[in-house]
Amino acid sequence: MRRLTYVEALNEALHQLLEGDDRVIVMGQGVTSPWYVGNSCIGLIDRFTESRVLDTPVSENAVTGAAVGAALAGMRPILVHPRLDFMHYAMDPIANQASNWHYMFGGKLSVPVTIWGIINRGGEQGAQHSQATHSIYAHLPGIKVIMPSTPYDVKGMLRASVYDGNPVVFVDDRWLYRIEGDVPEKRYKVEIGKGKVRRKGKDVTIVATSYLVHEALSAAEELAVKGISAEVLDPLTLKPLDEGLIVKSVSKTGRLLVVDGGWSSFGAAAEIMARVAENKEIMEIKAPLKRVALPDSPAPASRTLEKNYFKRAEDIVREAAKLVR
């Protein structure tokens, strides 16, 4: 099988979507700049021209509204916000318009838009160039939120979101871009709403999102050395969440550690824990449910503070070991 990096797989998905369907357009800030949004958009403008690859000004609110309006009118727009921090400006078209449109009008029209926001942090970028705000969007009814973590999944899930028929917020992470994996050349979809078991185990269930799936897998290796067998789950989609997969695993292990790159309070980790806590099928919980997520504090700049702030495999190992011992 062919090996591609995450960003190469993402770029291939964009090329295949544009070449296969005239309704697909790619828009957003920097899509034709010399940096091509971390190289994810490289080659698009050369093949598909300005009419389908629109570099937009920093007007996140209007540009996102325009993507929603284009989707209503029959296009399949993919809109990128190169930093999630700036996507706060786009909250009205996402939270008031796109999320409500199908319900509010009794199912008359749907909004097949893909809103792609990138977590871009580290390197002393500070509080406004670091945020992982995926949970905010998962709070909204009518929106789907996907966080593909591998090259294979990002290629298939981007395609699935373009053809989903609903507004999909697709969140990825620049720390994923260099990760390699097997990726078929053909076009394919990876189903939204289905998670995957990344590693089988019996002592503790670790549910990790996005980049932290890879940290959790490293942690599981270390835990194995310590004699702890960790099962690593990757939900891939935050909303609608594959609750069944998580319930099945926790029913087996009796222990849950959720690892998420967002803030701890009211976030994805909190929701996943709540689903497990509420579930009546899980007969035995052997240890208190636990999460590893960001402290309720803005991101720092200084590298010494950053090192402590962002979570890594060692944090997962420490907390998982506490649950089992």
Place this chain on the structure above:
Amino acid sequence: MKKPAANLPRSLDGVIRDSVMRMHRTMVTIRTVENTVAESVTKKEIGCPCHLYSGEEAIATGVCANLGKDDWIYSSHRSHGHFIAKGGSIDRLFAEIYCRESGASKGRGGSMHLSSPEIGFPGSSAIVSGTISLAVGSALAFKSMKTGRIAASFFGDGAANEGVFYESLNLAAIYRLPMLFVCENNLYSTHMPIAKCLADTDLVKKARAMGVRGTRIDGNDVVGVFKTAKKLTDRMRAGNGPEFLECMTYRHRGHVGPNYDVDKGLRSKNELDRWMRRDPIDLIERRIIASKLATGKELDDIRANIEVGVKAAQKKAMGARWPSCRSDGAFVYASWRDGE
């Protein structure tokens, strides 16, 4: 309607008689609906908040008379007039205001959220300025599909206080989109007079500053609105980019509900009376009679006829089925998948 005798004039100010009479009919329909809604709100038969369009009828009517079913208009919280002028069903409108299953949005939307895509009315939003960027996006789609269709957004002067208004004008200008911005300047943003909201109240100037051609007109003169909108939409269909149309008008009733906001001290009786004397329906009826397009008696008959239809629609809505709670969860997500 009887055929006019051969010696009667066939047009008013260059607009053919049929168009004038059709627009008159639309305006009277809107007014009759709004008066009926006002009574029903007062009687507490209608629960959901209604922002009435009385006094502004000439704008939606004159603009939409230049649009086809394939052209899309987006509306705001004050949506009834736009819905009717675009050709929406009065039955479905009333049923939605009464929040019934047979409503335009199946009782999920209410007065502020009407939709009828088959006539080019994708929806109305309660967020001030909220649909302007959506219309820009639809215009982008229409341009990209090379369809010749245009998109419009109707909004009030209050929208000029939202940042997305300026962003949207700019986007439409840089992409040269077939996008018509229709500002219904009724001089108030909820309770606040425009001069307290905007340091500079010249909205056309703001549109021009964003690179969009701007035109200000009397929004109570339906023939004038029709003719100007025709000129602008013709230019847009020829590929000349977006247009901003500011229509000066006045809402007869308060921001929301059947009252007049004079009792609350928000506007003076004097001001209201002055605008009532410029009622857009009175204005067009006087001109129709003066130019002998129809007689006063004929206009009385038209009004009476419309009244019967509107009352019937209202009655039907009152007796219609409520949405069932068993349907909770329906419509949150679209269940279709794009075939490919």
